[in-house]
Amino acid sequence: MASLNVYSVLVVLFLTCGVVMATKENDQIIKESNCETKMGLPCVLEAFTSIFNTGSISNKCCSELVVLGKVCHSALVKRTLQNPVFKYLNPATIIAKSIQTWNNCLELIDSPSPSA
Secondary structure, eight states, rough: OOHHHHHHHHHHHHHHHHHHHHHHHHHHHHHTTTTTSSSSHHHHHHHHHHHHSSSOHHHHHHHHHHOOOOOOOOHHHHHHSGGGTTTTOOOHHHHHHHHHHHHHHHHHHHHHOOOO
C-alpha cells in the first residue's frame, strides 16, 4: 500500500513539473522572440476573439499573424490557456481553433490576389 502512495505522489509531482516546465518554456519562447511586440493591439484582439470566442480575422490581421510566426502564435495561445481565467475552456478545442486560424491566414496570405 505504501508503494501505491509513493507512486501516486511521483505521478502528481511529474505532472506538476511538466506543467511548470511547459509554462516556463512558453514564457521563454515569448520573451526571446519578442512575440508580444510583433502585432498591434487591434489585431491581437481580433485574433484572440477568433480563437477564444467566435469571430473572424481580417486580411490585415492575418498578415500580422503570419509575420508574428507560428512559434510565437502557438506559445501565446498555450500561455493564455494556462491562465486560470480560461480554465473553463477545452484546451483541445482552442488548440484546434488556433491551428485553423493559422492555416486560414497562411492560405489567405499565400494565395495570389485577384487581378484588377
